[in-house]
Amino acid sequence: MRNICTLFFVACCAILFSSCGSLYSAAHHGMRPVYLVDAPKDIEVSVNGVKQKITEDIVMNFEQKGLGNHRYGTDFYTRTIRLHYKHNAKIEMYSPSQNKKATVLLKSKGSGAYIATDIIFTACIGLLVDIPTKNYKVLKPRLVDVKNALDGKPIDKWRSKTQLKKFIIKNEKRKHYSHF
Numbered sequence: 001m002r003n004i005c006t007l008f009f010v011a012c013c014a015i016l017f018s019s020c021g022s023l024y025s026a027a028h029h030g031m032r033p034v035y036l037v038d039a040p041k042d043i044e045v046s047v048n049g050v051k052q053k054i055t056e057d058i059v060m061n062f063e064q065k066g067l068g069n070h071r072y073g074t075d076f077y078t079r080t081i082r083l084h085y086k087h088n089a090k091i092e093m094y095s096p097s098q099n100k101k102a103t104v105l106l107k108s109k110g111s112g113a114y115i116a117t118d119i120i121f122t123a124c125i126g127l128l129v130d131i132p133t134k135n136y137k138v139l140k141p142r143l144v145d146v147k148n149a150l151d152g153k154p155i156d157k158w159r160s161k162t163q164l165k166k167f168i169i170k171n172e173k174r175k176h177y178s179h180f
Helices: 002-017 020-027 112-122 127-133 146-150 161-171
Strands: 031-037 044-047 055-065 071-084 089-095 100-110 137-140 143-145 173-179
Touching (some): 044 071, 071 089, 071 161, 089 146
Parallel strands (some): 031 143
Antiparallel strands (some): 100 137
């Protein structure tokens, strides 16, 4: 009986602690980032009528090998808001300097990355937690093209995800680091 209880306890812990989406959600207090690319400095954002705090977060990072054992990297930052991701969200943006407003609907959709990670690293056990709790979801689009949104263009006319990432690499804030 004692062995069965121990086995049951280990199985429950494996399920609870092997869920990638749930671990990420717990670490970030149930919030996921939405990146505001090419946003003016004075951008004001509210979600479902509640004003949001805009931060600068890492959107991408690259690491390269240098000479010897040195590794060099670059982190790319952009303006970010963190939102609850299990339900759709309506973002309202306003730029006082441009006197422009925009509204964007973000849809809560499943993330293939969380599902794939659960399958590969947890042998599908993580799906037993992530699917019922909806912790495999993200808000899409994650990269909001603020310039085109303020110009009144619909989402299908925005720059592609690849073009937005190239813009971030070329224009957004960078921090270089090196380590041995």
